Amino acid sequence: MATRASRIGRRGAPPALVGVLASLILLAGTTVPAPALAESSGFWYGADSGAPGPANGSAPYNEPSCGTGHRYGGYIGKIGGADLVSSTNPGGYGPGHTFAWNPAYAAAANTNHFRFGYGAGASGYWFLFGPGDTDGTGLSAKAWGGQQGKWALAAWQRWYDDGAHRMPLRILWMDVEVPGSYGWGSNGAANREVFNGFWNYVTRADEGIQPGVYSTNYQWGVIMSGHTSIPHTWEWTAQVSVANDPAPCPVSFSSSRQFADFYGGQGQDSQHTAMWQWSLGSADYDQIDTNKPLPLTVH
Amino acid sequence: MRTKRTAGRFAAVAAGIIAVASAAGVVSATALARTGGSHAARTAATHHACQAATLRLRSAGTDTGAGTTVLTIMITNRSAAACSLQGYPGLRLARPDGSAAPARIGPGRGALFAGMSPREVRLRPGAQASFFLVYRDFNPRTGRPGAPIAALRVRLLGVPGQFTVPARFAPFGPLSVSPVRAGAGRE
Numbered sequence: 001m002a003t004r005a006s007r008i009g010r011r012g013a014p015p016a017l018v019g020v021l022a023s024l025i026l027l028a029g030t031t032v033p034a035p036a037l038a039e040s041s042g043f044w045y046g047a048d049s050g051a052p053g054p055a056n057g058s059a060p061y062n063e064p065s066c067g068t069g070h071r072y073g074g075y076i077g078k079i080g081g082a083d084l085v086s087s088t089n090p091g092g093y094g095p096g097h098t099f100a101w102n103p104a105y106a107a108a109a110n111t112n113h114f115r116f117g118y119g120a121g122a123s124g125y126w127f128l129f130g131p132g133d134t135d136g137t138g139l140s141a142k143a144w145g146g147q148q149g150k151w152a153l154a155a156w157q158r159w160y161d162d163g164a165h166r167m168p169l170r171i172l173w174m175d176v177e178v179p180g181s182y183g184w185g186s187n188g189a190a191n192r193e194v195f196n197g198f199w200n201y202v203t204r205a206d207e208g209i210q211p212g213v214y215s216t217n218y219q220w221g222v223i224m225s226g227h228t229s230i231p232h233t234w235e236w237t238a239q240v241s242v243a244n245d246p247a248p249c250p251v252s253f254s255s256s257r258q259f260a261d262f263y264g265g266q267g268q269d270s271q272h273t274a275m276w277q278w279s280l281g282s283a284d285y286d287q288i289d290t291n292k293p294l295p296l297t298v299h
Numbered sequence: 300m301r302t303k304r305t306a307g308r309f310a311a312v313a314a315g316i317i318a319v320a321s322a323a324g325v326v327s328a329t330a331l332a333r334t335g336g337s338h339a340a341r342t343a344a345t346h347h348a349c350q351a352a353t354l355r356l357r358s359a360g361t362d363t364g365a366g367t368t369v370l371t372i373m374i375t376n377r378s379a380a381a382c383s384l385q386g387y388p389g390l391r392l393a394r395p396d397g398s399a400a401p402a403r404i405g406p407g408r409g410a411l412f413a414g415m416s417p418r419e420v421r422l423r424p425g426a427q428a429s430f431f432l433v434y435r436d437f438n439p440r441t442g443r444p445g446a447p448i449a450a451l452r453v454r455l456l457g458v459p460g461q462f463t464v465p466a467r468f469a470p471f472g473p474l475s476v477s478p479v480r481a482g483a484g485r486e
Contacts, residue, residue: 100364216442
């Protein structure tokens with residue numbers, strides 16, 4: 001705008017005309033409302049696993065997509081997984097053992113959350129194996145789920161380290177994906193028992209951490225065939241409608257062009273549907289609905 | 300433990316599907332008819348390039364998180380002499396019936412590939428190198444995994460021939476690959 005005014009001035013436009021134009025521009029500025037940010041309605045943008053990190057290098061940190069003005073509102077990384085279990089990593093601990101945990105991104109999300117009140121901060125997920133691959137333990141389905149819950153909770157607490165690394169979004173997610181792989185066979189009842197074992201262990205541990213699930217509507221339906229209902233479990237869906245690369249970025253779980261496709265009997269407005277993931281280019285992005293009663297640590 | 304488990308998974312696939320793979324699930328070093336001419340031609344005489352028959356390629360396992368998987372391929376020099384590898388591997392995907400599956404595979408970008416550039420990797424006898432692939436596990440629009448893949452066909456810069464590495468996965472969309480790097484460590 002300054003450039004345009006200068007050019008007009010050089011051409012010798014009458015001062016009155018400049019004044020009228022300036023008034024019109026100011027008037028337009030006051031009558032056209034700024035586009036509402038998703039954050040204004042409690043939907044915070046975030047990221048997971050290996051990327052992306054914040055767009056800037058100092059706090060408060062910004063989301064590197066969806067235009068300007070969006071804060072880095074959360075980070076969910078792989079705190080561990082059955083696929084990481086080995087003789088040198090018997091508990092399947094994530095940090096330092098996986099591409100999908102980035103401590104800098106977690107710290108950035110926490111800084112925004114604790115110092116500025118932006119977003120939900122860091123959280124973690126466990127890559128869950130089904131009953132067909134028990135890492136050599138030979139446990140029954142339910143016991144195998146419980147064992148993974150034990151490992152996952154231990155991994156969470158190991159990283160938390162009495163508050164050295166905070167995890168304010170206190171949902172321990174089970175990453176359930178790829179029917180036919182990672183021990184997920186065709187027995188939906190047995191698969192569900194693994195989930196139940198994990199859920200029970202984390203809940204009964206009573207450490208203020210609640211269980212959740214990351215999956216897609218399709219995969220959850222196939223893996224848990226006949227045993228899909230999870231009305232009281234936090235959900236994070238990776239299945240979206242219409243577009244993988246939504247433009248503009250979604251401002252809630254639903255718009256005219258895309259919506260988050262949840263599962264297990266829950267929908268966008270259900271009490272425990274917390275997050276969705278979509279892709280933009282080669283990176284995954286997430287959105288967190290903080291209108292839901294999330295188990296959040298704020299101090 | 301993880302590596303053994305993964306190799307075991309692949310073994311069943313390899314047995315009936317990958318004709319050139321050994322029962323142990325390791326790569327066939329059989330040099331196929333094509334010699335990778337352009338790659339070979341670019342191999343400078345100053346490098347003691349590895350020979351296909353002395354290299355062993357196998358999957359070192361996967362690391363999956365929230366819809367994305369990293370698949371690491373380990374390369375072992377089984378000869379008594381040191382040799383060199385360099386650059387990005389040439390990759391093709393093979394379906395369970397052995398036919399080639401269409402795929403977009405390109406050099407990886409972003410945080411996971413930060414600091415990685417093609418460079419010469421010197422392999423002493425018994426030493427290991429590796430590269431890794433990154434792919435999505437499913438179509439976000441449908442929630443379904445991609446088409447099943449049973450093996451990777453690998454060409455290494457300056458090494459005549461092609462390797463077949465049993466690897467059962469179902470990627471969706473483009474795949475990103477790292478250059479060959481020293482060691483068999485994870486990404």
